[in-house]
Amino acid sequence: MSKIIIIRGNSGSGKTALSRALRNRIGGNTMLTSQDTVRREILKVPDAKGNASISLLIELIKYGKRNSSIIILEGILRADIYGALFESIVLNYGKSIYAYYYDLSFEETLARHETKTTNADFGEKEMKIWYREKYFVKILNEKVLTKEIYLNEVVELIYKQLN
Secondary structure (H helix, E strand, O other): OOEEEEEEEOOOOOHHHHHHHHHHHHOOOEEEEEHHHHHHHHHOOOOOOOOHHHHHHHHHHHHHHHHOOEEEEEEOOOOOOOHHHHHHHHHHHOOOEEEEEEOOOHHHHHHHHHOOOOOOOOOHHHHHHHOOOOOOOHHHOOEEEOOOOOHHHHHHHHHHHHO
16 A cells, blocks of 8 residues: 655755655655656746646656555645645545644745755745745644754654654
8 A cells, every 4th residue: 555755844944855865765666756846847837726737746646656655745835726636645545644844934944945055046035935834734634843853863753654
């Protein structure tokens, strides 16, 4: 039975780093899907209601269920835009959902963004526009990740919860 891990949070919170480290820890037959890759690189669509990435992400999580043991979905994935995706995840995965949300201050996300090699792509002004405080998705029953938990600790915590 396939399991899905959802990692959400504001821009710069560490979602991508966690997703990649987690996939490396889990190993083979793990499908990693990034909202940014689908929306910005594959489809090049704005992050708005009804955008084409929503239906593609739904198809990808269905594909993952049929073909992978573990699916990792990471992204900002705003609750007001991606509701249909979350409903599809609940419908397709039931109790096999492991959802996590990075609950970090704006200052912490900005500090983390500054350490990235891609930090010149956008800055504080854009991040302030995108930032949402405590933007949980209730139907996912997300576990909260804080700045006090280091990357390797989060990877091991999630890995243990899967097994």
